[in-house]
Amino acid sequence: MTERTVPSSDAERLAALGYRQELRRSLGVLGNISMGFAVVSPVVGLYAVAQVGMSIQGGAWIWALPVCLLGQLLVVAVYSELASQWPLAGGAYQWARRLVGPGFAWMSGWLWQFAVMFANTTVAYLAAPWLFALVGATPTPVGLVLVAAAFMLCCTLVNAYGINLLRWFVSAGIAAELIASVLVGLALLLFFRQHGFALLTDTLDASAVTGTGGLGSLLAVIAVGGWAFIGFDACVSTAEETKDAARQVPRAMRWALLSVGVVVILNAVSVVLAHPDPAAVIAGQDLDPVTTAVVTGFGDWSAKPFVLVVVVSFTACLMASQGGAARGLYSLARDGVFPFSRQVRKVNRRQAPIGGLVAATLVSAAALPLGLESTAIGSLITFGSAATFLPFFLLSVAALTARLRGTWRPAGAVSLGRWGTPVNLLAVLWTGFEVVNICWPRAVLVPPGAPWYQVWAALLGVGLVTLTGLGYLLVRRPQRLMTAQPEPELATA
Incomplete structure (x- = not known):
């Protein structure tokens, strides 16, 4: 990957792209990395996939993780060229607008926004049981929803105070998470391992319990494993608040994804090898293999x-993800192409996108009552994964199409050079495969006896959001408000 010189300052480049500096530009590369790291979150990601992975593929499930990581690195490579040339908040919308056109761009932004906002719903809801556990209380369905709402509100208040306070909270959170997760993972692997490494290639006859074959199980685990490596695009959301964004945002995405990937794979291996009874996970008798492995290894004192x-991990994840959602809405609303744009585009005196933050929080909170029914929240989680990969796919297709047509030649500070087209093609194949793989209805990925709509949740959810977006596009025609923006001149070598 090569770099080119872009002589203009951040503010000048933003002006050349048609916008004025409204958000506080104070993040360095480490601050930007922290946003991506927090949203991807190795602890949150591992909890989201470990139990399902082990129950479907036994100890061999961990091999899905490097496959998903390599696939997502292809996406990051394409995103790096786009973010370098157009370092703007709301990347999916802004990039597609320049690569393809207004209608495609608006739908890409619409899908990405709802994927992130509903993902925030699930993060808040999944954090609630841990908050109860922290104080030793027993949760109820209503209690979980109320605590999740309060948790979401607290994170919103931190976001509203501005990027500097958000950076401080997120950085402190990921520092604690990184140190703890690496130390715990290494300790489990080195001192509390209960199985040989051969377990990592043993499915433990999980197919006999799940009723799926070898290939079917592997595809199901890859579908779930992708969830552990999404969120790096939060680095793009804060591009207009990052110094030297054209260079630093691509670096931040790579480092955020790679660092999280290493930690997730380390801890996944450690949990499998330190778990006292992996067969109990397959049988559905242990629904929290991560905690079981940790408490068994370190003793009961380690539980609290x-x-x-x-x-802490959930807190940093939700704060950073809320911030990304708010900035994406701000990017759409300042062009007047989102419902209630005048209100949503507002920036407060601390230069935080308060309108987008309020709108994103209201949408996320509105979905929290689904938590009163566990199967419904499960459907939301499944939808969130599919809806996140769909914009990855759409952007990869848009970039490849523009390359092949000759209408886009990467002209930012970062370029893949002659490798750009083949890498882009691989990104299209990976994301297209994963969209189909996640949306494929599988009874093995839902609780026994779950209603039919949860089995089809990914396809139904994506279809509903897409149809709603198309309806708004046809009725309100927001694409008419988008005009082509001039491109800044780049210095020649």
Whole structure:
């Protein structure tokens, strides 16, 4: 990957792209990395996939993780060229607008926004049981929803205070998470391992319990494993608040994804090898193999500190993800192409996108009552994964199409050079495969006896959001408000 010189300052480049600096540009590369790291979150990602992975593929499930990581690195490579040339908040919308056109761009932004906002719903809801565990209380369905709403509100208040406070909270959270997760993973692997490494290639006859074959199980685990490596595009959301964004945002995405990938794979291996009874996970008798492995290894005293680490991880994840959603809405609303744009585009005196933050929080909170029914929240989680990969696919297709047509030649500070087209093609194949793989209806990925709509949740959810977006596009025609923006001149070597 090569770099080119872009002589203009951040503010000048933003002006050349048609916008004025409204958000506070104070993040360095480490601050930007922290946003992506927090949203991807190794602890949150591992909890989202470990139990399902082990129950479907036994100890061999961990091999899905490097496959998903390599696939997502292809996406990051394409995103790096786009973010370098157009370092703007709301990347999916802004890039597609320049690569393809207004209608396609608006739908890409619409899908990405709802994927992130509903993902925030699930993060808040999944954090609630840990908050109860932290104080030793027994959760109820209503209690979980109320605590999740309060948790979401607290994170919103931090976001509203501005990027500097958000950066401080997120950085402190990921520092604690990184230190704790690496130390715990290494300790489990080096001192509390209960199985040989051969377990990592053993499915433990999980297919006999799940009723799926070898290939079917592997595809199901890859579908779930992709969830552990999404969120790096939060680095793009804060591009207009990052110094030297054309260079630093691509670097931040790569480092955020790679660092999280290493930690997730380390801890996944450690949990499998330190778990006292992996067969119990397959049989559905242990629904929390991560905590089981940690408490078994370190002793009962470790339960509370471990819960605290998980709570900190969820807090950093939700804060950073909320911030990304708010900035994406701000990017759409300042062009007047989102409902209630005048209100949503507002920036407060601390230069935080307060309108987008309020709108994103209201949408996320509105979905929290689904938590009163566990199967419904499960459907939302499944939808969130599919809806996140769909914009990855759409952007990859848009970039490849523009390359082949000759209408886009990467002209930012970062370029893949002659490798750009083949890498882009691989990104299209990977994301297209994963969209189909996640949307494929599988009874094995839902609780026994779950209603039919949860089995089809990914396809139904994506279809509903897409149809709603198309309806708004046809009725309100927001694409008419989009005009082509001039491109800044780049210095020649």
